Amino acid sequence: STTRTPLMAGNWKMNLDWKQGLSLVEDLGDALKGLDTSAVEAAVLPPFVDLRTVQTAVDAGKLPISYGSQDVSEHESGAFTGEVSASMLTALGATYATIGHSERRQYHGETEQVTNAKVKAALGGGLTPILCVGEPLEERKAGTQVEYTLAQLEGGLEGVDAAQVGSLVVAYEPVWAIGTGEVATPDDAQEVCGAIRDWVRTAHGEAAADAVRVLYGGSVKSSNVAELMTKPDVDGALVGGASLKADEFAKIVRYQD
Numbered sequence: 001s002t003t004r005t006p007l008m009a010g011n012w013k014m015n016l017d018w019k020q021g022l023s024l025v026e027d028l029g030d031a032l033k034g035l036d037t038s039a040v041e042a043a044v045l046p047p048f049v050d051l052r053t054v055q056t057a058v059d060a061g062k063l064p065i066s067y068g069s070q071d072v073s074e075h076e077s078g079a080f081t082g083e084v085s086a087s088m089l090t091a092l093g094a095t096y097a098t099i100g101h102s103e104r105r106q107y108h109g110e111t112e113q114v115t116n117a118k119v120k121a122a123l124g125g126g127l128t129p130i131l132c133v134g135e136p137l138e139e140r141k142a143g144t145q146v147e148y149t150l151a152q153l154e155g156g157l158e159g160v161d162a163a164q165v166g167s168l169v170v171a172y173e174p175v176w177a178i179g180t181g182e183v184a185t186p187d188d189a190q191e192v193c194g195a196i197r198d199w200v201r202t203a204h205g206e207a208a209a210d211a212v213r214v215l216y217g218g219s220v221k222s223s224n225v226a227e228l229m230t231k232p233d234v235d236g237a238l239v240g241g242a243s244l245k246a247d248e249f250a251k252i253v254r255y256q257d
C-alpha cells in the first residue's frame, strides 16, 4: 500500500560491545545523512547494554535512525532477575521490541504463550512489537509454511485488538534462510507475507491489514533487497549479518536509490 513506510531493521544479535556499537551507529548516521525518512525508516536492534549509547549518539547527532531491543520481558517490573521491561526501553527512547525471534524460540523455549505475553507487555509499555514468525526447513519441505507461520502469528496476537495489530510489525523469517546465505525467492517471501496480511484482514479488518508492516528476514543483503521490495506485501527487511557493516546496511536502507 501507499500508506506504509518501509522499515529496514538491523538485528545485531549478540555482537558489538558498546564502543563497537557506537562506531557502527555513528558510521551509519554518516552513511544515511539526508535520508528521506518518509520514504524509508532505518532501525537498529542492538544488545541491551548498547542501547543507552545508541540513544546518546542518535540524539546528539539527530541521526535518522530508530532503535529497539532484541527481546523484552513479559512482566512489567519486579522480581524477574535478568529481565528488562518495556517501560525501561521506552525510557531510553526505544521504538521497537523484537519478539519471538527464531533464536529465542529455539534456544530459550519461547512458546506462543510467551510471545503473546511479550507482545502485550510491549504494547502496554509503549513499544512497537516486531513479532517474528517463520517455518523451519521441514515445514518448507512439506509445503506447510503458510499454515505453520499463521499459527505462530495467531498465537502471538491472541487478544490483541485490531488497532494494535495495525500498529505493529510482523517479520516473516523462514528459519532455513536465517544466517545461511540462502535467501527466500521474492515469490516465496510474497507468498507468506501476503498470507500474513490476508490473515490480518480476515481477523482484524481492512484498516489493520493495510497498516500492519510485514518484513521479510533471512540472508538479506544489498544485492537482493531491491528485488524482494518489489513484492506488494513485503514492507521492509529484518537484517542480521548484513546490518553489522555501516556501508552495507546503508545500501539496504537506500534500496530505492
Ligand code: PEP
Binding pocket: 011, 173, 177, 178, 179, 180, 181, 217, 218, 219, 220, 238, 239, 240, 241, 242
Ligand atoms: C535475523 O537474525 O533476523 C536474520 C535475518 O539474520 P541474517 O540476515 O543474518 O540471515
